[in-house]
Amino acid sequence: MVFIPHFSYLHSISYNLCREIVATYSIEAKKLGLRILELLSEGLGLGSGFFGDKLSESSLLSVNHYPPCPDPSLTLGVSRHCDPNLLTILHQGDAYGLQVFKDGEWIGVEPLHNAFVVNIGHQLQIISNNKLKSAEHRAVTNSRVARTTAAFFINPSDDCVIEPDKSLIDTNESPAYRPFQFKEFLLNYSSSMGNPEKCLEPFELHA
Ligand SMILES: O=C(O)CCC(=O)C(=O)O
Numbered sequence: 001m002v003f004i005p006h007f008s009y010l011h012s013i014s015y016n017l018c019r020e021i022v023a024t025y026s027i028e029a030k031k032l033g034l035r036i037l038e039l040l041s042e043g044l045g046l047g048s049g050f051f052g053d054k055l056s057e058s059s060l061l062s063v064n065h066y067p068p069c070p071d072p073s074l075t076l077g078v079s080r081h082c083d084p085n086l087l088t089i090l091h092q093g094d095a096y097g098l099q100v101f102k103d104g105e106w107i108g109v110e111p112l113h114n115a116f117v118v119n120i121g122h123q124l125q126i127i128s129n130n131k132l133k134s135a136e137h138r139a140v141t142n143s144r145v146a147r148t149t150a151a152f153f154i155n156p157s158d159d160c161v162i163e164p165d166k167s168l169i170d171t172n173e174s175p176a177y178r179p180f181q182f183k184e185f186l187l188n189y190s191s192s193m194g195n196p197e198k199c200l201e202p203f204e205l206h207a
Pocket residue numbers: 062064078083090092097098137138139149151
């Protein structure tokens with residue numbers, strides 16, 4: 001049983017307690033992420049430990065705070081993007097704001113108490129040669145309550161080479177992406193401001 005902190009209180013507690021909560025949470029979130037990756041690996045037929053080592057070497061806890069917005073029609077909390085990493089474990093707190101783009105429309109992802117949202121990142125989409133898809137999402141604001149979320153990103157190491165795994169390229173298919181180092185992807189991701197089409201473009205191969 002793991003205690004899930006309410007991240008909106010982090011700014012009001014002592015530095016040492018904050019450090020302890022973030023460290024404990026990060027360790028548990030990483031364990032959960034690695035278990036999910038292990039299950040995905042089994043489902044894809046990649047065998048045990050595929051996503052270990054360099055593919056999941058790095059991680060980052062990003063706490064987002066969205067104050068109430070007097071006119072939510074004027075701004076977004078986070079603009080449309082897919083996560084650039086391997087896998088994200090998102091703790092939404094209990095205020096609504098996350099939306100996912102599906103079949104041409106934005107659909108609300110209501111927060112469920114003590115549940116996480118798990119996002120497939122661009123790298124997982126690439127390694128799986130598009131068998132797994134990274135979902136486009138955004139965060140909207142509201143005028144009533146502040147919203148605090150915590151996104152735990154599992155990332156490859158900067159020098160990790162990413163490419164579609166050969167076993168996931170079907171005989172009638174060709175690789176959809178060229179090999180690249182993760183740091184190259186991140187550089188292009190920030191210059192294309194996370195735009196889901198633009199950030200994949202330089203790595204795509206066209207059969
Ligand atoms: O705060 C949210 O609901 C989403 C945040 C997000 O998508 C991100 O940090 O990548």
